[in-house]
Each structure stands twice: as structure tokens, then as C-alpha cells.
Amino acid sequence: MVAIHPEGHLVGDRRGLARRTSWVLAALLLVAAYASLAVGASGVSLPAALADLLAGREIDARARIILLDIRLPRLLTGMMVGASLAVAGAVLQGLFRNPLADPGLVGVSAGAGLGAISAIVLGGLLPGGLAGLLGSALMPVLAFAGSWLSVSLLYVIATRGGHTSVATMLLGGIALAAMTAAFSGLLIYMADDQQLRDLTFWSLGSLAGASWSKTLAAAPLMLAALLTAPALSRGLNALALGEAAAHHLGIPVQRLKTGAIVVVAAAVGAATAISGGIGFVGIVVPHLLRLATGPDHRALLVNSGVLGASLLLLADVVSRSIVAPSELPIGIVTAVIGGPFFLWILLRRRGSLEI
Amino acid sequence: MRLATCRRLTLTALLVLPLLPAPSRAEEPQRIVSIGGSVTEIVYALGEEDRLVARDTTSTYPPEVAALPDIGYIRQLSPEGVLSVNPTLVLTEEGAGPPEAVELLKEASIEFVEIPEGYDRAAVLTKIRRVSEVLGVPEKGEQLASDVAAALDDAGRIVGEESSGTPPRRVLFVLSMQGGRVMAGGANTAADGIIRLAGGVNAVAGFDGYKPLSDEAIIEAAPDVILMMARGGDLAVSDEALFSHPAIASTPAGETRAVLRIDGMKLLGFGPRTAEAATELAHALAGG
Numbered sequence: 171m172v173a174i175h176p177e178g179h180l181v182g183d184r185r186g187l188a189r190r191t192s193w194v195l196a197a198l199l200l201v202a203a204y205a206s207l208a209v210g211a212s213g214v215s216l217p218a219a220l221a222d223l224l225a226g227r228e229i230d231a232r233a234r235i236i237l238l239d240i241r242l243p244r245l246l247t248g249m250m251v252g253a254s255l256a257v258a259g260a261v262l263q264g265l266f267r268n269p270l271a272d273p274g275l276v277g278v279s280a281g282a283g284l285g286a287i288s289a290i291v292l293g294g295l296l297p298g299g300l301a302g303l304l305g306s307a308l309m310p311v312l313a314f315a316g317s318w319l320s321v322s323l324l325y326v327i328a329t330r331g332g333h334t335s336v337a338t339m340l341l342g343g344i345a346l347a348a349m350t351a352a353f354s355g356l357l358i359y360m361a362d363d364q365q366l367r368d369l370t371f372w373s374l375g376s377l378a379g380a381s382w383s384k385t386l387a388a389a390p391l392m393l394a395a396l397l398t399a400p401a402l403s404r405g406l407n408a409l410a411l412g413e414a415a416a417h418h419l420g421i422p423v424q425r426l427k428t429g430a431i432v433v434v435a436a437a438v439g440a441a442t443a444i445s446g447g448i449g450f451v452g453i454v455v456p457h458l459l460r461l462a463t464g465p466d467h468r469a470l471l472v473n474s475g476v477l478g479a480s481l482l483l484l485a486d487v488v489s490r491s492i493v494a495p496s497e498l499p500i501g502i503v504t505a506v507i508g509g510p511f512f513l514w515i516l517l518r519r520r521g522s523l524e525i
Numbered sequence: 526m527r528l529a530t531c532r533r534l535t536l537t538a539l540l541v542l543p544l545l546p547a548p549s550r551a552e553e554p555q556r557i558v559s560i561g562g563s564v565t566e567i568v569y570a571l572g573e574e575d576r577l578v579a580r581d582t583t584s585t586y587p588p589e590v591a592a593l594p595d596i597g598y599i600r601q602l603s604p605e606g607v608l609s610v611n612p613t614l615v616l617t618e619e620g621a622g623p624p625e626a627v628e629l630l631k632e633a634s635i636e637f638v639e640i641p642e643g644y645d646r647a648a649v650l651t652k653i654r655r656v657s658e659v660l661g662v663p664e665k666g667e668q669l670a671s672d673v674a675a676a677l678d679d680a681g682r683i684v685g686e687e688s689s690g691t692p693p694r695r696v697l698f699v700l701s702m703q704g705g706r707v708m709a710g711g712a713n714t715a716a717d718g719i720i721r722l723a724g725g726v727n728a729v730a731g732f733d734g735y736k737p738l739s740d741e742a743i744i745e746a747a748p749d750v751i752l753m754m755a756r757g758g759d760l761a762v763s764d765e766a767l768f769s770h771p772a773i774a775s776t777p778a779g780e781t782r783a784v785l786r787i788d789g790m791k792l793l794g795f796g797p798r799t800a801e802a803a804t805e806l807a808h809a810l811a812g813g
Contacts, residue, residue, distance in 0.1 A: 212609035232608065235633045240605050362734040364600065364620065371601050378603050381625040495579060495606030496597030 188469030195476040202483035206245040209487045211494035247380040248486045249479040250392040251445045254437035256478025257399050259452025264406035265430045272452045273438040277320035277343045280350040282442040285316025290368050291357045310443035317439035334427045374499030375448035388440040395437035403467035450504045454512045561618025563796030567656045570797040579610040604629040644718025676800030683807035684724030694810045695728040696720045697748035702762045709738040715793035723806035740772035748778045754789035785809040
């Protein structure tokens with residue numbers, strides 16, 4: 171990746187480097203966004219359509235549907251989902267001071283999974299009127315409700331006398347995930363073959379269902395979370411020294427924790443609800459940037475968002491063109507490309523890991 | 526001057542056109558995406574396969590269908606993928622999705638027809654008639670439907686004739702046997718439907734769908750015949766593996782080593798080959 175500079179491991183002020191990296195990442199995002207609009211199974215050409223538009227000619231209906239109703243909502247969804255997952259990962263790793271932290275740890279993913287499975291398996295049992303009202307929104311809504319419910323429950327468990335214990339939250343998260351998995355297992359037992367296939371596909375993630383209605387419904391939450399996240403960066407920097415030290419530095423530690431958890435739940439809940447289980451982005455993107463530009467959250471959170479968005483868009487371009495006219499679930503692409511790449515970075519820079 | 530001539534010519538053409546015989550099939554969809562194994566089989570059985578431009582993952586019969594581009598799994602359609610083959614009609618089994626994709630295809634003014642699913646005689650015939658209507662070849666459909674109906678009647682008679690008076694034979698459909706765990710087909714499944722068509726009784730009709738069966742439930746079910754899909758590779762279950770299963774070995778089917786394997790799509794697809802599958806099963810029931 172362009173973001174890795176050989177001098178990255180030098181000790182010292184790396185704010186200049188982080189700023190330069192931001193520019194490179196912004197350029198990468200533009201390239202990815204263009205590719206996302208220009209590449210697809212059909213031969214519709216973006217430059218040709220743009221030329222028609224500028225010349226005042228009518229774009230034909232098929233091209234318009236493909237560009238405006240299929241690729242454009244997909245581009246926006248991909249950007250927001252990628253940014254949300256990466257930023258949530260960075261925030262959680264900072265909050266837990268644990269390099270392995272990802273949304274799975276605070277029960278978000280498990281809760282969202284349970285919600286989605288419930289929608290797939292039990293959706294048919296809803297009374298006709300209610301099912302008609304929710305329609306295809308049932309799954310995203312339940313996935314989101316599931317993730318919020320499990321995060322709130324965990325937060326309540328870990329908070330005593332106005333103090334949230336991060337350790338209790340980690341361990342409680344594991345217990346909660348086990349219980350959620352049991353419920354999911356029960357529903358899987360009840361599911362028929364078709365529902366099982368739906369579940370499998372859901373867990374591999376996809377942006378294929380991106381439509382304007384879904385994108386617009388999930389956008390406010392993800393955008394709010396993404397715009398709030400940078401406000402956490404000073405606090406997370408101080409927290410790296412430990413809770414007591416952060417407190418003495420004048421950081422309102424409890425408010426920081428609550429804020430971080432709300433941001434993560436909103437971002438990941440909404441992202442998972444509209445795109446299914448997309449792994450790897452939340453853990454790899456922040457680590458790549460820490461290796462490149464250091465652990466300062468002021469640069470890290472913003473850069474993570476931009477890199478996460480770019481990577482997910484590029485992965486989506488691969489997922490929709492590699493087996494065209496069919497589509498490969500995007501979770502497979504992110505794991506196949508990202509896993510080995512991350513491992514390579516790790517092996518190359520074993521000595522300079524900073525978390 | 527020239528413009529006027531042109532207009533006159535056009536007018537003449539418009540007046541004459543209705544008098545000429547209409548070009549056959551001008552109105553019928555010529556570029557079809559067929560989604561769902563049974564629907565694709567019906568299109569082939571009607572001899573209309575020239576109009577297919579793409580298929581889905583479950584369309585695997587007849588073998589030449591593999592030459593068509595695969596647009597993915599029926600419930601995970603990619604709207605752009607479908608649009609990329611320029612179809613005029615999408616013909617699909619029940620349950621195509623996701624809903625957003627279907628919505629977009631309809632918006633792109635592509636005709637979208639869902640063929641209702643079902644696991645009995647009437648359902649097969651309805652599917653054939655419906656597909657033939659949509660393709661604009663109802664006579665061919667009627668012919669195929671009556672052929673299939675006659676073959677199904679024949680299959681139903683086999684058991685009746687050869688074993689009148691004896692209680693109906695019990696059939697256990699085994700979907701898989703991973704790690705010795707038997708997955709069986711209960712009520713409201715295609716397996717249940719084909720067993721009925723062949724004149725048998727599903728040995729485990731107490732639950733819906735495909736579920737793992739405990740050893741005791743297998744013994745309790747007391748099947749006379751085991752029915753399976755013919756499969757290769759890891760999923761293949763040899764006679765030895767099947768009948769060395771302690772519970773299955775102690776059933777009537779285990780004692781007589783009565784097992785029948787039929788190609789999965791033919792057995793469970795509920796398309797034109799259903800009569801063939803029912804006949805094979807009926808012979809096994811009558812002969813065993």
C-alpha cells in the first residue's frame with residue numbers, strides 16, 4: 171500500500187508524515203470511487219455517459235439505472251460501511267488498549283448476527299400486516315436492534331457506580347457472544363435449506379443489496395458516528411497511558427468510554443445491518459496505519475476512515491467483476507486479499523509493532 | 526419533396542402491414558434468463574432453449590446448459606449481472622431475491638415472471654403450462670404436460686397393481702450422513718412429494734423440512750426403503766457406510782439392504798423428469 175513509508179518506524183514527530191499520508195489516501199479514495207462507478211458486469215461506460223450528460227444528450231434508460239440506481243448507491247454504501255468498520259476498529263483498539271479488539275469483542279457483531287438470523291428464520295411468522303409494513307427492511311432493522319441491544323446490555327453489566335470496567339466488558343462480551351451464539355444456533359436448527367443458504371450468504375457480507383432506500387436509512391447513523399469519532403482522539407491518546415494517567419491529564423474518562431461505545435455501536439450496527447458480516451477491515455486498516463504513521467489517534471481515526479472506505483470499494487469492484495455476471499461475497503474478497511497482505515506487513519516489520 | 530415521398534411510403538406501409546401475416550413470435554421474449562433448475566429443464570423440454578442467454582447456479586440439467594453464463598444463486602441475484610446479459614425476460618422459480626435486485630430489474634423494464642413452486646402432481650403440470658404460456662408456446666406446453674401427467678399416472682399405478690392389499694411401503698429420504706448423523710426429509714419437502722407420487726409413505730412425516738434424526742427415531746420410523754441422492758465425492762455414502770449405521774441396519778430397509786439413489790435434481794426438482802424419478806422409486810417399492 172502506498173501508505174507505508176520506509177521511515178515510518180523512526181521515533182519522533184510523525185504528524186507531517188501522517189498529513190502526507192492523508193493526501194495519498196484521499197487520492198486513493200478518489201481512484202476507488204471512480205473504479206466503483208466505472209467497473210461492473212455490464213459494459214455500461216461511465217466516460218461515455220458523462221460525455222452524453224455534458225453534451226446535453228439523453229442517457230439511455232438501462233445505463234441510467236445501472237449507473238444511478240445500482241452503482242451509485244453501492245458506491246456510497248461501500249464508502250460508509252468501509253469507513254465505519256475501520257474507524258470502529260481503531261476506536262475499540264484504543265479503548266481496550268488491545269490490538270485484537272474488533273467489533274466482535276463488544277458483542278456488536280454477535281447481536282447483529284442474531285437479529286439478521288431472526289429476520290431470516292422467523293420473518294415468515296410475522297402477521298401479514300407487520301411483515302408487509304417492514305418488508306425487506308426487516309432484516310436491517312433487526313440486525314441493528316440486535317447490535318444495540320447487546321452493546322447496551324454489556325455496558326450495563328460492566329458499569330458499576332458510574333465506572334465502566336473495560337476488563338469486565340471484554341470478558342462479559344465473550345459470555346454474551348456465547349449466549350447469542352446459542353440462540354442463533356437454535357434458530358439455525360429451525361431453519362430450512364433455503365434459509366440456511368441465506369444465512370451463509372449474509373455472514374459473508376455483500377453490498378449487492380445496496381439500494382437508495384437502504385443507503386439513505388443507514389447513512390445518518392454511520393455519518394453521525396464517523397463525524398463524532400475524531401472528537402474522541404485526544405481522549406484515546408491519553409487513555410493509552412492508562413486510565414489513571416488519563417484521568418490526571420484531565421480527560422473525563424467515563425464520558426470518553428460511553429462516547430466510544432456509542433460511536434462503535436452506531437457505526438457497526440448500521441454497517442452490519444445493510445451489508446452483512448464483512449470481516450477484516452476493522453482490524454487490519456487501523457494496524458496498517460499505525461505501522462505507517464504511528465498510533466496518534468488524531469491522524470489515525472481520520473486516515474482509517476478514508477483507507478477503510480477505499481479498501482472496501484476496491485474489494486467490491488473485485489467481488490462484482492471476478493465471477494461476472496455472478497457475484498462473489500465481499501467478505502471472501504476482503505479476507506483473501508487482506509489476510510496474506512497483513513501477514514506480509516507483520517513479518518516484514520516484526521520489530522516495530524506499536525499498538 | 527423527398528420528405529413528402531417518405532411520409533407517403535410510410536403511410537402505405539402502415540396500411541398494408543396489418544394485411545400481411547404477422548411475423549411469428551415477434552412479441553415473444555427472445556433473450557431469456559432462466560433461474561431455477563426445474564424452470565430451465567422445462568424450457569429445454571419445450572425445445573425453446575435457443576432463447577436462453579443465461580442461467581443460475583442451480584440450473585445444471587441438461588449438461589449443455591453449463592455453456593450459458595451463470596448469473597449466481599437464485600436468492601443472491603446481482604442486478605447488474607443480470608442486466609449485463611441484456612435479457613428481455615427473467616423467468617424464475619419462486620423465491621428469487623434479494624427484493625432490491627428484483628425491484629431494479631422490473632424498473633429496467635425487464636419482464637419478470639415467477640413460476641409458483643409446489644411438490645405434487647398439479648404443481649409440476651402448472652409449472653410446465655405456466656412456462657409455456659410465458660414463452661408463447663402453449664400448445665407445446667399442453668403436449669408436455671399431458672405426457673408428464675400420463676407418466677405420473679403410470680408411476681402411481683405400479684405400486685397399486687403389484688402390491689394391492691399389503692400396507693403402503695415406508696420410505697426414508699436421507700439427505701446426508703455427515704459424521705454418522707442422518708439428515709432426513711420430513712413433511713412439506715420435495716422428498717416427501719416424490720415419495721407420495723411413487724405411491725409410498727414418508728417414514729418420518731412428523732416434522733417439516735430436513736432435520737437430523739436421532740437413532741431411536743430412525744428405528745421407530747421403520748422404513749422399508751432408503752432413498753438418497755446420487756452424489757460423488759465426499760458426500761457419497763456407500764452401501765457399507767449406510768447399512769453399517771446401527772440404527773439403519775436394524776430397520777426393514779437395513780435387513781433387505783433396500784436403497785435407491787437418484788440424481789438430486791431429477792428427484793427433487795419437480796420438473797419434467799419428476800415422472801421418471803417417481804417411476805424408478807415406484808419400481809423399487811414394488812420390487813423390494
